[in-house]
Amino acid sequence: MTPALTIDRLNVVFDRFRALKDVSLEVQRGESFGLVGESGSGKSTLLRSVAGLVPVASGSISLDGQILGRRRDKAFYRQVQMVFQDPYGSLHPRQTVDRLLQEPLAIHNFSDGEQRIRRALDEVGLGSGFRFRYSHQLSGGQRQRVAIARALILEPSILLLDEPTSALDASVQAEVLNLLEQVRRDRNLTFLMVSHDLAIVTHMCDRLMVMQNGEGLESLDASALAARRVTRDYTRNLLTASEGFVRT
Amino acid sequence: MSGNLLQVEDLRVTFPTRTGAIEAVRGVSFSLGRERLGIVGESGSGKSQTGRAIMQLTPPQAKVSAKKLSFDGIDLLTASAAERRALRGKRIAMILQDPKYSLDPVMTIGRQIVETLRTHEKVGRAEARERTLAMLEAVQIRDPKRVFDLHPHEVSGGMGQRAMIAMMLIAGPELMIADEPTSALDVTVQLDVLAILDKLVSERGMGLIFISHDLRLVSSFCDRVIVMYAGKVVEQLKASELSNAQHPYTRGLLNCMPRIGDDRHPLPVLERKPEWAA
Numbered sequence: 005m006t007p008a009l010t011i012d013r014l015n016v017v018f019d020r021f022r023a024l025k026d027v028s029l030e031v032q033r034g035e036s037f038g039l040v041g042e043s044g045s046g047k048s049t050l051l052r053s054v055a056g057l058v059p060v061a062s063g064s065i066s067l068d069g070q071i072l073g074r075r076r077d078k079a080f081y082r083q084v085q086m087v088f089q090d091p092y093g094s095l096h097p098r099q100t101v102d103r104l105l106q107e108p109l110a111i112h113n114f115s116d117g118e119q120r121i122r123r124a125l126d127e128v129g130l131g132s133g134f135r136f137r138y139s140h141q142l143s144g145g146q147r148q149r150v151a152i153a154r155a156l157i158l159e160p161s162i163l164l165l166d167e168p169t170s171a172l173d174a175s176v177q178a179e180v181l182n183l184l185e186q187v188r189r190d191r192n193l194t195f196l197m198v199s200h201d202l203a204i205v206t207h208m209c210d211r212l213m214v215m216q217n218g219e220g221l222e223s224l225d226a227s228a229l230a231a232r233r234v235t236r237d238y239t240r241n242l243l244t245a246s247e248g249f250v251r252t
Numbered sequence: 253m254s255g256n257l258l259q260v261e262d263l264r265v266t267f268p269t270r271t272g273a274i275e276a277v278r279g280v281s282f283s284l285g286r287e288r289l290g291i292v293g294e295s296g297s298g299k300s301q302t303g304r305a306i307m308q309l310t311p312p313q314a315k316v317s318a319k320k321l322s323f324d325g326i327d328l329l330t331a332s333a334a335e336r337r338a339l340r341g342k343r344i345a346m347i348l349q350d351p352k353y354s355l356d357p358v359m360t361i362g363r364q365i366v367e368t369l370r371t372h373e374k375v376g377r378a379e380a381r382e383r384t385l386a387m388l389e390a391v392q393i394r395d396p397k398r399v400f401d402l403h404p405h406e407v408s409g410g411m412g413q414r415a416m417i418a419m420m421l422i423a424g425p426e427l428m429i430a431d432e433p434t435s436a437l438d439v440t441v442q443l444d445v446l447a448i449l450d451k452l453v454s455e456r457g458m459g460l461i462f463i464s465h466d467l468r469l470v471s472s473f474c475d476r477v478i479v480m481y482a483g484k485v486v487e488q489l490k491a492s493e494l495s496n497a498q499h500p501y502t503r504g505l506l507n508c509m510p511r512i513g514d515d516r517h518p519l520p521v522l523e524r525k526p527e528w529a530a
Binding site: 043181202204230242245 | 294295408409438439440441442443446447450465466467468469472473504505508509510511512513517518519520521522
């Protein structure tokens with residue numbers, strides 16, 4: 005079976021800075037794959053390169069075995085959608101939720117917009133009462149739900165998640181993570197999820213890759229991580245760090 | 253332990269809005285000695301406004317009232333602007349969440365720290381520079397001379413937050429208010445910054461108010477924790493007794509975080525009951 009997403013020796017260069025150095029990974033259909041690392045490790049760049057938001061210097065990205073070109077076509081974006089980190093920045097401040105959700109439908113010439121918007125809002129637990137509100141009238145968690153609804157409305161098969169809960173409170177984070185798990189189950193979605201929080205990634209993902217300085221340091225199963233079967237010191241440090249502050 | 257550095261009794265912060273007054277903080281009382289106190293709650297629980305009211309940084313349109321708000325015997329509510337200015341930065345200091353926004357972008361890090369020092373103490377240029385360099389070293393910046401001449405945009409978030417801590421500590425405050433000091437930082441850097449803060453606070457015998465939404469982090473760092481919901485204190489307890497928390501809100505906050513190695517799908521979600529806010 006061909007993997008849903010294959011990244012082969014990918015390099016991304018900004019001016020003279022190599023943001024990604026020969027990174028390879030494979031994500032199977034229906035799998036949830038996590039990328040972990042500190043700021044500047046290249047995890048978001050990897051995600052953005054899949055979405056076609058950063059120029060690729062060398063290497064290839066393929067979707068269902070098809071190598072993607074420099075420009076992504078419309079069909080690609082029907083299949084792959086992204087949810088960004090900051091719900092305060094990723095929603096248009098002058099557009100209502102309704103208008104925000106109509107945009108992708110208009111681009112892809114959907115005719116049953118009315119129905120889809122209602123269903124998408126229901127699915128993310130917002131209900132139609134939120135349909136004609138502006139994003140500044142919503143809380144952070146509600147905004148992130150709108151962003152998820154916008155990504156889901158085209159019924160993609162792959163969802164790229166860039167720290168979807170790091171701007172949210174711990175209590176709201178649980179709600180959004182539950183929502184993401186549920187839509188993944190319901191629609192058999194493939195997730196590629198970035199987070200700096202090991203606990204979130206082990207909770208959400210089956211496999212994960214630890215990144216540092218633009219390189220893929222280690223790939224392992226979430227269960228191996230939970231059992232602390234890691235080989236690299238860096239991963240071990242991350243594990244210790246996620247256990248909270250210990251007074252020495 | 254508890255008691256005499258800071259006393260807060262029935263603190264209220266009210267914001268006027270078009271649809272009537274909104275009480276962000278509704279009758280918060282606590283007292284603080286030279287200890288580490290954590291204030292935990294979700295966004296909108298009034299935890300930051302509590303910290304800001306103590307620091308006198310409440311926006312001008314808001315109204316602060318309290319039966320008692322005193323720092324080391326000084327009534328903060330009736331103090332004149334000059335008296336408050338003398339306290340702020342010198343005896344009470346505050347660390348804000350994101351060094352990207354809380355440092356002056358057009359001033360070098362060294363100059364900002366020197367400015368704080370020379371505002372509160374009569375020291376010469378050379379001595380101020382010496383003390384700033386020493387302070388930067390104390391917050392574990394490896395090359396203080398280089399960082400002294402850098403602008404905030406030239407350093408990483410962790411480094412910026414260390415500079416911020418250095419700036420707040422240079423005048424030797426007795427009370428430090430840290431409002432989400434590590435939320436903008438990476439997990440690994442977070443622990444470094446906390447370790448620095450912990451060491452300096454205990455060495456200097458300061459009182460610390462640590463404001464955060466991360467109950468676990470706060471409980472591993474503080475002696476005592478206050479849990480706030482909708483502008484009120486719902487529970488106050490020792491950090492070591494967190495596992496025996498009684499209030500369902502506290503328990504909810506504790507349980508909703510994913511943990512490595514446990515398999516809870518879906519995660520327990522916090523149920524908010526209107527009677528908690530009553």
